[in-house]
Amino acid sequence: MIPSVEGTCTIFNKVLLQKEELEQKQLHLLQVVESERTSRWQYAQQCDELTHELKQLRVELEQKQLHLLQVVESERTSRWQYAQQCDELTHELKQLRVELCTYKKEHAEPATRSASTTSSSPSNTPEVDPAELRKIKKVQSFFRGWLCRRRWKQIVDQYIKSPHAESMRKRNSLVFRMVEAEEEYLEQMEILVTCFLRPFKMVASSKKPPCTHEDVNSIFLNSETVLFLHQIFFKGLTSRMESWPTLVLGDLFDMLLPMLTIYQEYVRNHHYSLQVLTECKQSAPFAQLLARLESKTACQGRSLETFLTYPMHQHQNLKIGATTSKARRSVLGAHVRRNQSGAQRSGAERLPT
Template identity: 75%
Template sequence: MMLQKEELEQKHLHLVQIVESEKTAKWQYTQQCEELTMEIKKLRSELNTLKRNWRLTPNLSLSEDDDNTEDLRKIKKVQSFFRGWLCRRRWKQIVNEYINSPHAENMRKRNSLVFRMVEAEEEYVEQLQLLVSGFLRPLKMAASSQKPPCTHDEVNSIFLNSETIMFLHQIFIKGLTARMESWPTLVLGDLFDMLLPMLVIYQEYVRNHHFSLQVLAECKQKEKFAQLLRRLEEKPALQGRTLETFLTYPMHQVS
């Protein structure tokens, strides 16, 4: 009996311990549940706060984006201005360096020579055209009239090959003007090659120039020729220059 009693007491004690441990576990679980409940409430509160803030966030973000966009626009404008200033400054330095370079000096001399040559050639062709249209052709027409003031041989002796010289220089100035369109890559060597045959033509003109003036002086002794020549020389386009003056222009070109 004593053994049974002790065994029962031990079982009772064991059960009491189990109950106590269960109570302790229950209390711990209850505490954890309360803590979790408080945490859930806290999270819900934070979530509600975030939701309220989220409703205001789009407007705030738009405002911030506008501010950021305006700031970026200003920054880009300053950067663009600064880059442009640097480019202009660098370009100015490059231009100044080139202007002061030996190559630029040679190009300026070359340009000056070419432009002077073009101007001189245009002026010379204009003078030859006035000689031919203002004197040669009217006198040829007069020589073909019923009562000519001079003969065709006299006209040819006075003007020699001046019309041929005019045609050659018209071709030359036309080619020269066409080449000027491709400036500054200008090639003139082949154009000057066509001037070489002119030397023979100019030699003939120079050789017979004195004879030309003699024939003109003889023709001016004729009253009819002298009157016609005065009318021709009075044309405004000739600017008071005489036929002798125009006949000497090819001589100046050779010299």
């Protein structure tokens, strides 16, 4: 039997619809592939920039270490000269004491003789009043103290204006700002985990879950791992602050290298995380639960998207090496060892590009 015209048109329309659907899916797939290529190219470019900056930091660190060695050598030379001058003054003082004793012995007999001869006649030489002598000694001691304080003030002023004091001030400021920023970031990540991640995990295990465990993992990614690493880093940082002003932070910054790879995974999947969150918000039970969690006092009116974006800002600091470079500059004195800096550079050069 020959099929009718209407049947033929129906089949043709179905074929056209399937063709259009296939074309749309192919276009969407091409867009996804193109976006992946773009993100991969951006990631490679960021890694190249990070490697270049680490090389610059290496040169800078070597120059500052050379300058530090020169400063230490000059300090040793000046200290040795000062000790030599003190020895010379001590020797001169001993000689003066010996000369004074001999002088007193030589003039002691003539003085007694003159005193015996003039005991019967009125004295022509005025005697010094003991009260006046005490006043003179007080004035002399006050003047010596004033000279000592003035000299000490000059030494302190010179040190305050020296390059070493300026670098120490910069170091202190950078370390304090790093501690404050790390403490604030820890607070934000703890709110994300305790107020959002854990409640959603508990709800996903219920009988009628508004979302699945897969959705929760896709939304929050590796936030719990990031929080754990930063807690370890902050604990080590605060323990080192107890030995202020002597700081040895090189081994702590070795922790930043694995953090980079973890943050890179977070950044690559961040767009997909927000997309899954938007799709889950279409469900009324999920939206109600999310609104109830966001209304908590600890959130301070901030949404879940805001908390999910905080690691992105932290990644910006890590990927350009800002935290590492600042901390290296801040502990350049006698506190950073060369082998630790070399280990950090070699670890950074092994990062995937």
